Amino acid sequence: MAKFKGAIVVDTEKCKGCGLCVVSCPTAVIELARGVNGKGYHYAHMANPDACIGCSSCGLVCPDTVITVYRAKAS
Amino acid sequence: MGDVRLMKGNEVIAEAAIRCGCDGYFGYPITPQSEIMETLMIRKPEDETGMVVLQAESEVAAINMVYGGASCGKKVMTSSSSPGISLKAEGITYLAGAELPALIVNIVRGGPGLGTIQPAQSDYFQAVKGGGHGDYKLIVLAPASVQEMNDFVDLGFELSFKYLNPAMILSDGVIGQMMEKVELSDYKPRWTDEEIEKISGSWATNGKKAGGERNISTSLDLDSAKQEVFNHKLQAKYRAMEENDVRFEKIACDDADYLFVAYGSSARICQKSVELAREKGIKVGLLRPITLFPYPTKQIQEMLGQVKGILSVEMSAGQMVEDVRLAVEGKVPVEHFGRYGGIIPTPEEVVEALEEKILGK
Amino acid sequence: MTATTEINNxxxxxxxxxxxxxxxxDNEMHYCPGCTHGVIHKVIAEVIEEMDIQDKTIGVSPVGCSVLxxxxxxxxxxxxxxxxxxxxxxxxxxxxPEKYVFTYQGDGDLASIGCAEIIHACNRGENIVVVFVNNAIYGMTGGQMAPTTLENQVTATSPYGRDCASTGAPMKISEMVSLLPGTRFVTRQSAETAGAVRKLKKAIRKGFENTREKKGLSFIEIVGTCSSGWKLSPTQSNEWMKENMFPYYPLGTLKDE
Structure with missing residues (x-):
């Protein structure tokens, strides 16, 4: 059981679907959506939210800075 | 009487820069203007006024240092001679495109190419018709004496800040190398940060003010519609210069039947030619454009009811003569006389040319 | 408690x-998906915020993708x-002299057409930070060969692969400028993982701190990707970079005085 629970918020309209967050995530939380945003990009989203530990890796590597990361102590 | 000295034109440019509160000079050695930077290095204004003087690695770097310094709202300048100005052309059009004030001194030598190190006026087109790419104009001042080398440094900065446009002093090896009596200007302090904020705060890139707008120094706009609007603005500025800042001198024009039009060192020669011609009974006057852009077109047109012919005298194959002809619109004969490749015409040659090309018609 | 409620908490x-x-x-970046420029911009912005120097920093942008x-x-x-x-x-x-001045330049801008300007600024030890983005290609003009393009790398102007016999070898700019006495800090970083981004941020912060201490020129090269120019996906680009760029352009600090 992880010590921390995390969550991310993606600005899906600004996301370009590059997928760098997907490969950066150590707990395989993020996937690209099947749907697309207004620009036609498959945006990133939390496909497996329970696994998120709020490590910020996705936010750090995101070239468009569209990911905000939250982290709380696991209850 | 102020500080009167016997000095070389090039040295005076340096002295005038220090005294007018210039913040920075960035240059590269080239004959016949190297005394400008040499004088600055000897004078060490950094110790006296805080003015920065730097020998750049190339003319290209020097003009881009000017671009950087001008972007900060500072009074900055460079100097060079013809081949060096060609290298600076890119930076000059960027300065015009970013609406930045700066002073560029060209001590012209004969060309094309590496040409000669002797004086010439064959960079008129480059100075007033462009030189770099795009629709832009420089404010171009043509000194005819060492005194004007002094005066036009301050005037050049004044006009370039008035219009937010680069200004050029278009001189030549004659005026640059000549020693003459000059009354130097009084010292003006360099602008303080507060003064720069007041004068250039709306555009100078000297740090985004807390809670204020940031400034960007750029000549880029990828939106053609905006780029056209910007070009209209530039053109309006150039029309305002033509309206308000034409400078010229008329010598012996009141009763003149014929007219010399000449600037800079050619105008000095023509002054003697006016005397020689009048001794022969030829009533000729001299109109000396001091600003080559904006050009004294109206002042030439005002002479048209009076004069029967005009000789444009330049140390070139005939460049300014095109602007004289544009002003005259075919109403009287306009001819060109010039020596070039570094040869300076004699006053006698000029009178002979007047007789042959204008009176002989 | 449902999963959604827990996330909301x-x-x-x-x-x-x-x-x-x-x-x-908030302006949406014009860069292609996955472009390293975005990460580097963000890191510089974070350093400026953390050092509280937003009102004292002047950036100089190049010609190339990062012109804007x-x-x-x-x-x-x-x-x-x-x-x-x-x-x-x-x-x-x-x-x-009291301001923080940095240039932001790509490999075409810095290593090719601007080679004289960068060498002499480094040699004079100007008190600035240079951020040099090396992705081994011209991006904006459509993927032409740069001085840093690797041997045999295919670009729009080396369609059969870069022939070093004809075009010279890929230039190691950081190594070159580290030889000049004017440079105080020369480092080569990357930005493909969270760890790399953290290290990059430390390097950029060090550069700005050097400016504050009037130490002279800090040169920070970032080996990055150009997925459009390389014709690979952003994730494939990172793999290609690690496999091909890192051996030739090894990461690490070359000089820290």
Whole structure:
């Protein structure tokens, strides 16, 4: 059981679907959506939210800075 | 009487820069203007006024240092001679495109190419018709004496800040190398940060003010519609210069039947030619454009009811003569006389040319 | 408690651990998906925020993909002609010695057309930070060969692969400038993983701190990707970079005085 629970918020309209967050995530939380945003990009989203530990890796590597990361102590 | 000295034109440019509160000079050695930077290095204004003087690695770097310094709202300048100005052309059009004030001194030598190190006026087109790419104009001042080398440094900065446009002093090896009596200007302090904020705060890139707008120094706009609007603005500025800042001198024009039009060192020669011609009974006057852009077109047109012919005298194959002809619109004969490749015409040659090309018609 | 409710509980101000700095503007970046420029912009913006120097920093942008960098960082900017950013920065830093001046340049801008300006700015030890983005290709003009293009690398102007016998070897600019006495800090970083981004941020912060201490020129090369130019996906580009770029352009600090 992880010590921390995390969550991310993606600005899906600004996301370009590059997928760098997907490969950066150590707990395989993020996937690209099947749907697309207004620009036609498959945006990133939390496909497996329970696994998120709020490590910020996705936010750090995101070239468009569209990911905000939250982290709380696991209850 | 102020500080009167016997000095070389090039040295005076340096002295005038220090005294007018210039913040920075960035240059590269080239004959016949190297005394400008040499004088600055000897004078060490950094110790006296805080003015920065730097020998750049190339003319290209020097003009881009000017671009950087001008972007900060500072009074900055460079100097060079013809081949060096060609290298600076890119930076000059960027300065015009970013609406930045700066002073560029060209001590012209004969060309094309590496040409000669002797004086010439064959960079008129480059100075007033462009030189770099795009629709832009420089404010171009043509000194005819060492005194004007002094005066036009301050005037050049004044006009370039008035219009937010680069200004050029278009001189030549004659005026640059000549020693003459000059009354130097009084010292003006360099602008303080507060003064720069007041004068250039709306555009100078000297740090985004807390809670204020940031400034960007750029000549880029990828939106053609905006780029056209910007070009209209530039053109309006150039029309305002033509309206308000034409400078010229008329010598012996009141009763003149014929007219010399000449600037800079050619105008000095023509002054003697006016005397020689009048001794022969030829009533000729001299109109000396001091600003080559904006050009004294109206002042030439005002002479048209009076004069029967005009000789444009330049140390070139005939460049300014095109602007004289544009002003005259075919109403009287306009001819060109010039020596070039570094040869300076004699006053006698000029009178002979007047007789042959204008009176002989 | 359902999973959704739990996430909603986590997403609250007191749990915030990573968000966009305010020094980065809200303008959507024009860069291609996955472009390293975005990460580098963000890192510079974060350093500016953390050092509280937004009102004292002047950026000089190049010609190339990052010509519009001024649209993204909320500071004063100068936009330089191709390759000339170090000349602008030289004058700016000398005329305003209390400010933080940095150039942001790509490999075409810095290593090709601007080679003279960067070498001499480094040699004079101008008190500036140089951020040099090396992705081994010209991006904006459509993927042509750069001085840093690897041997046999296919580009629009080396369609059969770069022939070093004809075009010379890929230039190791950091190694070159580290030989000049004017440079105080020369490092080569990357930005493909969270760890790399953290290290990059430390390097950029060190550069700006060197400016504050009037130490001279800090040169920070970032080996990055150009997925459009390389014709690979962003994730494949990172793999290609690790496999091909890192051996030739080894990461690490070459000089720290």
């Amino acid at each position: 986590i997403i609250s101000e007191e749990n915030l651990v990573y968000k966009k700095t305010d020094v980065l503007l 960098a001024y649209n993204y960082l909320d500071i004063d900017w100068q936009q330089a002609a191709h390759g000339r950013a170090p000349a602008l920065a030289t004058a700016t830093a000398r005329l305003m």
